[in-house]
Amino acid sequence: MKVVRTLVAAGGDNAIDLLSKHVPELSKGRLKDAMSKGAVLLSGKPQKRLRRAQTALQAGQQLQLHYDDDLLQRQCADAVLISDQQQYSVWFKPAGMLSQGNEWGDHLSLMRFAEQHFAAKRQVFLLHRLDREASGLVLLAHTKTAAAALSKLIAEHKISKQYHIRVKGQLSDSLLQQGDIGLPLDGKPCLTRFNLLQYDAEQQQSWLSIALITGRKHQIRRHFEAAGHPVMGDPQYGKGNKDAAGLALQAVSLTFTCPLQRKAVSFNLPPSLLLFSGMA
Structure with missing residues (x-):
């Protein structure tokens, strides 16, 4: 109803x-x-x-x-606090959880989960999003100062984000040597860099490590569909890539120079949460 x-x-x-x-x-x-x-x-x-x-x-x-x-x-798994830096925090968002709510509610959103975790004693600012079907690391700020400083890093592409994906098929030698996809999306230039982690000959699927140089909507998913290797379990892009395990796309690391502490920091998913067991 x-x-x-x-x-x-x-x-x-x-x-x-x-x-x-x-x-x-x-x-x-x-x-x-x-x-x-x-x-x-x-x-x-x-x-x-x-x-x-x-x-x-x-x-x-x-x-x-x-x-x-x-x-x-609807229900989904709980988010996991990976690192609490007081002015900001890093979370594992499970598949099925929204980054933030909408007019239909927010009970399945990371922002609401974080608000409840901190018992409403901290503000929660969402700095970037991860698709509902995807899992992985998301950065939240807890002060306006931290939100502004970290948002500036994101806008200037100074936060390095690494992803793991599992795609349909075996990539050609020429595509692997090229190591990137530069197809414009929505009339805007964008670039996805990648390298092969492992090819599963039995499943005829490839695990790839991804670095986003730009951040267009559904960029990874759209780029690999266009390349003929859609992400497994993607409900929106690709053919012949259905997977009951869900979308095989995960944000696994965030690296940047913290503008508040003025030092290099890196946050990584623990092995127990990684989709790609080869990295465990």
Whole structure:
């Protein structure tokens, strides 16, 4: 069931009563669950998620409900804190978890998971995204100063990100020697560099190490589909690459010079979380 509704409060309304009155097809229990999972937005500058059912509303305030029973019932594995640097932290985002929520909720998002982990005692700023189907390292900031400094590094391409992917087929010698794909995407130049980690002759699949020189949307997935070697388990790009294990794309390391500590840092996924066991 999907329900999308915009409601305007009269004087003296509280959130759950307003929702219950105007959305009779959903029980109060379901509405409270939707609120707790971030599916109710309160108008204002900025707009925010309203989670507390008994919140008193001022006349004229608007609530937006985006209820999707299927989405609200979904679950995924927990994120894992890899390194806490106080002003920023590095997390393992599992496959199936969003980097951040949307109007339909945020209970399956890394940002919400981090907020709850720190018991809302720290701000959480998302600095970059990782596709929902992918897993791996994501950097979060906890102060505006850290967010600005680290965002500047990202914009200047000064954070080195390494990925592992498993693709369909065996890459030709000429493609391996070339070692990069420079196909423009969305009318913009971009470059993906790679090298072979291992070829599985039995499965006819190749493990590759990837370095993104640019960061266009779905760049790795689109580049390797165009090269004739789609990423295994990709639900959107490629043919003949279905895999019940899911998308074989993982962000495995982040390396940069920390602008706060003024020293080189490197964060790597522990062997227990790596998809490519050959690196364990």
